[in-house]
Amino acid sequence: MNSSKKVSIREVGPRDGLQNESTWIDTEQKIEWINHLSRTGLPYIEVSSFVHPKWIPALADAEEVLARIDRVDGVTYAALVPNEKGLERALRAGVDEVAIFMSATETHNRKNINKSIADTLPVLKNVTRIAKQEGKSVRGYLSTVFGCPYEGTTEQTKLLQTVEALMTMGIDELSLGDTIGVATPNLVEAVVREVTKLVPTEKMALHLHDTKGMAIANIACGLRTGVRKFDSSVGGLGGCPYAPGAAGNVATEDLLYLLHGLGYETDVSLNEIMKAAAYIQEKLDKPLPSHNLQSFLAKEGSV
Template identity: 50%
Template sequence: MTMQVRIFEVGPRDGLQNEPRHLSVDTRLALIGKLAATGLRHIEGGAFVSPRWVPQMADSEALFQRLPEDDGVNYSALVPNGQGLDAALRAGCREVAVFAAASEAFSRNNINCSIDESFERFTPVLQAAKAAGVRVRGYVSCVLGCPFSGAVAPDAVAAVARRLHALGCYEISLGDTIGAGRPDETARLIEHCARELPVEALAGHFHDTWGMAIANVHAALSQGVRTFDSSVAGLGGCPYSPGASGNVATEDVLYLLHGMGFETGVDLDAVARVGTWISAELGIANRSRAGRALAARSAEHR
């Protein structure tokens, strides 16, 4: 397996949409620009969703219209439906993402429909995106547990991932939505999914609610996964576990990967500085352990 690992930065979307403070488009653009300057080449910049439901993602169309077009960075956006895709296309998005759940209970509680019905909703979105020459990434939520129904069978996750891949999603991001998964479960999950689609088409998206995110990244690495979603400074809470941490921090993932000899093309120290800055902008503590350690080391040498 290659020693190259791709980091998919989700802080500007999945991170910010779960933070209580709402940032201006200018500040969100500044965050994306600072992240791009660290060497990150895949950044989820926003979501084309109703601002009534996700006010943190308001004005995503204006944001994407102002992003650079030729800086070598792939900027993606989450779209829940055809209306969202239309807005993304108007804004010049070249990649979008759709999401499905591996849990029937979560699907019904989150988007008020069954898993099959969710596929009926976004299948036309994939078809329209393909016709427009826009790549589509797929998210699967609740791959290691559901807040409503508990354990989720790996075969159920693999089935949803296979359907997304068959519809044309070039990559499937497996999300531990509640952050309850352990490394043994992660390894077993990847093994099941890799029977249904190429492991090269899988990405890991781990939350740190129970402190297992980095261990789960390591377990997925051992199974051949080479793409991981992460969020600068660990931005993003877990709405199903009040007060718990959310996305695994980009800094922590980079510290692990670089220490193991993997190449990412990303400057860890630069990302840590961005994490310190955006945490201050949001008025929150930096949730990245590696980020805090680097900041403390930097302060000692001043």
């Protein structure tokens, strides 16, 4: 059991948060937002996606954004990469870490990547190999770990087979995704305990969506099982285009409130994170689901 009080947050708002937004955020505004996030104490920011712009038009400016942000020492700037061509673009733009992705269920993988799991693995293996040759670390996202919008319950034997295949490629970290937000603490505990037979908790992260309002409870359970890395998105931005009805990621500020309240160390400023969340809420011109953000803004408005 991991008893460390140090928790590392992977901020995915600029990629996972914006990828489904219909409101276009200007390149200059993305850069300003990411620069603000870089000054909050976050150790990791997923800046954009190098999936073809046809599929994710909201992030069509990935190369310019990644190339022009003001980098802060100690911050890892990552990007999502689907294949070798996307990797070439990401490397040219100066990515620090490559994030590959696939699903734990066949139907979601076909909807999301347009390939079977069997056909996806060799592509990701090649991306991982080249990224490693270029001196980059590699993170693996595994979606629908706790449930699938098309298949329902995720079959655990197949899940573990996919986990083993990703780890055998040599990825540095595995992010277990509750893509549609259906997990409950008992399921999180059961899955994490099974996956730790193949992956040490030091190389594991949880990526939890809040569709059913369970993300914070699930994170608390993840902490008890030894996980110390969590994906989150300022404001609670996010969702999955191939998971109908899925709400956003857990809000970074709500995650921080929990962690700090429980005595965990993050080195991240909650106040600065809420300012960054307020910035992107204003640009999107709609209220975001973060509890702490709305409380913060209400208090600011009453002063």
